[in-house]
Each structure stands twice: as C-alpha cells, then as structure tokens.
Amino acid sequence: MARQRVDEPIRTTIGEPHEEASADARPDRPTAGAPLLEVDDVTLRFGGVVALDGVSFTIGEGEIFGLIGPNGAGKTTCFNAMTGIYRPTSGEIRFGGQRVTGLRKHEITCMGVARTFQNIRLFPEMTALENVMVGADAHHRSSVLSALFRLPRYRREEAEGREKSLRLLEFVGIRHRAGHVARNLSYGEQRRLEIARALATDPKLLCLDEPAAGFNPAEKEELLQLIRDIRDTGVTVLLIEHDMRLVMGVTDRIVVLEFGKKIAEGTPAEVRDDPKVIAAYLGVPADAA
Numbered sequence: 001m002a003r004q005r006v007d008e009p010i011r012t013t014i015g016e017p018h019e020e021a022s023a024d025a026r027p028d029r030p031t032a033g034a035p036l037l038e039v040d041d042v043t044l045r046f047g048g049v050v051a052l053d054g055v056s057f058t059i060g061e062g063e064i065f066g067l068i069g070p071n072g073a074g075k076t077t078c079f080n081a082m083t084g085i086y087r088p089t090s091g092e093i094r095f096g097g098q099r100v101t102g103l104r105k106h107e108i109t110c111m112g113v114a115r116t117f118q119n120i121r122l123f124p125e126m127t128a129l130e131n132v133m134v135g136a137d138a139h140h141r142s143s144v145l146s147a148l149f150r151l152p153r154y155r156r157e158e159a160e161g162r163e164k165s166l167r168l169l170e171f172v173g174i175r176h177r178a179g180h181v182a183r184n185l186s187y188g189e190q191r192r193l194e195i196a197r198a199l200a201t202d203p204k205l206l207c208l209d210e211p212a213a214g215f216n217p218a219e220k221e222e223l224l225q226l227i228r229d230i231r232d233t234g235v236t237v238l239l240i241e242h243d244m245r246l247v248m249g250v251t252d253r254i255v256v257l258e259f260g261k262k263i264a265e266g267t268p269a270e271v272r273d274d275p276k277v278i279a280a281y282l283g284v285p286a287d288a289a
C-alpha cells in the first residue's frame with residue numbers, strides 16, 4: 001500500500017463515504033511489520049490495586065492495534081505506562097527495541113510515541129492552529145535566546161511549524177477552523193484537533209484513548225476512516241475504545257484485558273468469538289457464556 005508521510009502535502013478523505021469492510025476480509029490489510037512496541041510482563045500496582053498483572057503483547061509496525069476490556073480493566077494504566085506517566089512496578093516496555101520504562105514523558109514523545117486523552121486536553125484559549133503548533137514545537141532546535149530575539153533559525157522553524165500544522169488541520173478535516181479558539185470548536189472538532197496536535201510530533205506510534213467517546217454514528221464512521229488514513233501515512237495506531245463496532249471494524253489485532261490481566265489476543269474475529277471475552281463483557285463465568 002502506498003504510504004504518505006504526514007509531513008508531506010496531505011490528502012484528506014474525511015467525510016467521504018467508504019465501504020464498511022468486514023474486519024478480517026479486507027484485502028488491503030497489511031501484515032504486521034517489525035516489532036514497534038513491546039510490553040513485556042508488565043505489572044503495575046497502586047497500593048493494593050493491581051492495575052496491570054504480568055501483561056505482555058507486541059505491536060508491529062503499520063498495525064492498527066486495539067486494547068479493549070471492561071471498565072477498570074487497566075487499559076488507560078497501560079497507556080500511561082507506555083507514555084511515561086506511570087512507571088511499572090515490574091516488567092519492561094520497549095519502543096523500537098529501546099527501553100522506555102523510566103524515561104520521562106517528553107523523552108518518549110521524542111522517540112516517536114504520541115497520544116490523545118480520554119478527557120480532551122487542549123489549550124482552550126489558543127486557536128486550533130496554535131494548539132497544533134505546540135505539538136510541532138516538540139522537535140524544534142531553537143534555543144530560548146533564539147526564540148526571545150526571534151533569530152532567523154527560530155523564524156524559519158516557526159514558519160515551517162505553521163505550514164505543517166495547517167496541513168495537519170486539513171488532514172483531520174478542520175482546516176477551516178484554524179483561526180478559531182479551541183473552546184469554540186464542536187466536541188468532534190476538538191477530538192480531531194487533539195489528533196492533529198499528536199500527529200504534529202511526528203509519531204511512529206499514535207495512541208488514541210477512547211477517540212469516539214461522545215460521537216454520533218456518522219462521526220464514528222468518519223473517525224474510522226481517519227484512523228485508516230493515519231495508518232496509511234505510515235503511523236502505527238494503538239486504540240482504546242469501548243465501541244465494539246468501531247474496534248472490530250478498524251483494527252488488525254486486539255488485546256483484551258480484564259482486571260489487569262490479558263485474557264485474549266488475536267484478530268477481531270478470534271477475539272469476538274472467544275468465550276473468555278464474551279464472559280468478561282457479559283459479566284458471567286466463561287463456561288456459562
């Protein structure tokens with residue numbers, strides 16, 4: 001499949017109709033590439049609560065990977081451990097073969113991991129464009145002095161960041177909102193803006209925490225297409241999502257957590273038919289599901 005990087009001029013297919021393909025029958029489904037993110041026997045305790053209990057899985061380059069499970073299963077904790085917010089009690093997380101356990105958030109961002117949050121976290125009084133430019137700044141090399149005196153290098157980086165941010169706003173379908181302050185954007189637009197800001201850090205892995213929360217069916221369809229478009233630019237996507245139709249429709253592989261443990265892993269079809277998964281979601285013992 002032709003790949004397009006997000007720092008190249010970007011086409012947008014937001015809002016265009018697309019065929020709803022069966023999760024496992026899509027002919028264009030790529031096979032997973034080299035391991036990108038490895039979660040290796042990770043346990044994370046909060047006092048007496050074991051939020052993650054010996055969890056292991058590997059995400060391959062180019063995959064759209066789903067992390068699902070009932071409320072309190074440990075999904076967000078897993079995201080937080082991957083992105084440097086929490087340090088695992090034991091176990092290791094590697095990104096591109098390099099250990100990230102114990103690194104700071106910005107160090108992990110610079111390695112190529114970006115995320116959005118369950119509760120949208122934008123700068124509400126800044127414009128959409130400025131919000132994305134904050135993400136683009138992550139890789140700027142200008143010194144504080146250079147920025148203070150607006151030296152040529154700073155001005156060049158600022159102009160490049162602005163162009164790139166406008167392209168990303170176009171990619172996520174809200175270019176026309178560039179000059180509006182974030183708090184005046186609709187809920188769906190704010191979610192897209194968060195994605196654009198995360199993409200501005202040039203991630204290799206984009207982690208989306210419940211990106212469809214609060215969306216109507218039409219918005220979910222558009223999000224599904226956006227996630228595919230993001231993957232087609234070469235970015236690997238990790239998705240936490242409660243909407244099963246969306247997860248089953250867009251992911252290549254899924255890991256299911258329950259009470260901090262991995263209870264299943266496989267293709268959407270394998271996971272959907274797994275009695276342990278059915279039991280976890282219905283709240284009944286596996287042999288009774």
Ligand SMILES: Nc1ncnc2c1ncn2[C@@H]1O[C@H](COP(=O)(O)OP(=O)(O)OP(=O)(O)O)[C@@H](O)[C@H]1O
Binds near residue numbers: 050069073077
């Ligand atoms: N900072 C914290 N301090 C103490 N316990 C926590 C903390 N964060 C999460 N937990 C606990 O860890 C467990 C896993 O929570 P987590 O938020 O990761 O689940 P989740 O699968 O993301 O749930 P949801 O789908 O409801 O967002 C829960 O029992 C939760 O109460």
